Amino acid sequence: MSEKKTKKEIGMDDLARIVQEGFLDMGNRIGGVESKIVGLESRIGGLESKIGGLESRMETLETDVKGIKSTVENIEAELNKKVDKTEHNTLKYRVEKLEKKFA
Numbered sequence: 001m002s003e004k005k006t007k008k009e010i011g012m013d014d015l016a017r018i019v020q021e022g023f024l025d026m027g028n029r030i031g032g033v034e035s036k037i038v039g040l041e042s043r044i045g046g047l048e049s050k051i052g053g054l055e056s057r058m059e060t061l062e063t064d065v066k067g068i069k070s071t072v073e074n075i076e077a078e079l080n081k082k083v084d085k086t087e088h089n090t091l092k093y094r095v096e097k098l099e100k101k102f103a
Contacts, residue, residue, distance in 0.1 A: 010018075
């Protein structure tokens with residue numbers, strides 16, 4: 001059995017239509033890609049903005065931590081002075097007591 005294949009002749013108009021459809025399809029695809037790129041650029045811009053905000057907050061936290069550390073160091077120094085003053089007053093009282101006893 002022999003099969004007969006039918007060949008359709010393609011004219012210039014048909015060929016032009018096929019090429020035009022291909023270009024239109026490609027244009028639509030490129031437009032979709034461009035739209036996605038614009039969306040990604042927008043999202044990246046939003047992320048950059050958020051990162052900038054986080055950097056600013058981190059700097060503020062670092063400043064606050066330095067301030068707290070300084071305050072804690074001042075408190076420790078004052079406590080040390082207080083302990084020294086207490087020891088001084090205790091010794092002063094003992095000396096005064098001894099002086100009264102031997103006077």
